[in-house]
Amino acid sequence: MDLEKAASFIESEWIFLNRVHKQWSLTEGPQDMELVAHALRCLLHMGKAGESLPEYQALIKAQHADGGWGRESEEKESAAWVSAFCALMLIWANAVLQHSEVEKGVWKSIDYFLQGQKPDGRWVDNEWGDLDTTSHPVSFFNVVLALGTPKMKEHVRSAWRKGLRFILEGQSPDGGWYDQKFHPSGVETTAHLGQDAVVASLALAEGLPVRPSAEKALNWILNHQAPDGSWDGQNMDHTMDCTRSTLLISRMIRAEERCRTALDKALEWIAANKTQPHGWPDFPGEELSMERTCDGLDVLLKYQAWRQTDPLEVVRRWGYVPGNPTFIRGAEVQV
């Protein structure tokens, strides 16, 4: 996909996301927290976090006393996966906001994950597999180690190592991660664990030696792409996950050339299967899904970063580059 086409999609989808603010913003009322987190990630990468403090204050208001979040903003029970995603939004945004209330929210999240970790390093969520569930707190801790305060880093270091070891030990010899209970095909789990847990270690000064694991995961993802460019039976969510994972891992292990054709095919498939006039569906031909629409915008923003001359720009979109908050997109889009 050429950059002009990507920029055109980004502008149009961003305008749409703003137009349907009521459908995803906690400032408008109760929401599905997975959708809130997906939308806030777009807001961050569009360079709008600094002027969106009310969105993050609403996120903190929805945070439970234990430091987690429910799947729905009004649900009382915290869930690990969505809590990790919300915690990531807080720490990323606070790289820009530098706000004490947001920092307190990050601390509460850290405590939530430290309390919830099992002795073997995993986190559990009764609605999802343990490997994938574990990847998201590890991803949050990766970002804490890159962007957090020295005290925060000290707090999470040991739990982060245990979580990462649990993931590394769970990788199959073929490079994939499988969950027999929830996701036997392994596509989404492998895409998540590659980008959200393992490869970050290559960016962190104190990281574990994970390069062989990342290389095997990348090969697994490339080998499982369908000829049309999609993954997992034309599953839009999993295709977007695999695309993002390929962007990040290929940059971290300098395998861009090997991945270029696969990425081009994936992005063309994603573009060809948009809903019209805006958004993306869960599967081709279905109606628009707001969560997939946010994912689509996020993928394009990461692809745009991957194409920039600064090789670290795409890594900054995950927040894995220590001490540098410049992952915020410079270019502005007028709404």
Next chain:
Amino acid sequence: MEELKSGESRVVDVDGQEVALFNVDGAAYAISNRCAHRGGPLSRGHLEGTAVRCPLHGWLFDLRTGICLNQPEVSLPVYPVFCEDGKFCIK
């Protein structure tokens, strides 16, 4: 019946409800098309014997009973299917 081969699925409208119809080794099963978890389309799911796995988050439903095998407290409506004049009919 000829149009729906073994291992395939189809979404049909039954009184305004989306129903996923599956052919498993010549036997037909009908179940509500939307997963009880996050509304994923079961017609796009993976068949595992006489169960279908939701393509979004992996919930596995027994096509004979509608019971979710990894969240047993949850179930979906299933509908009896019979064959008449070469067509699948849902009661």
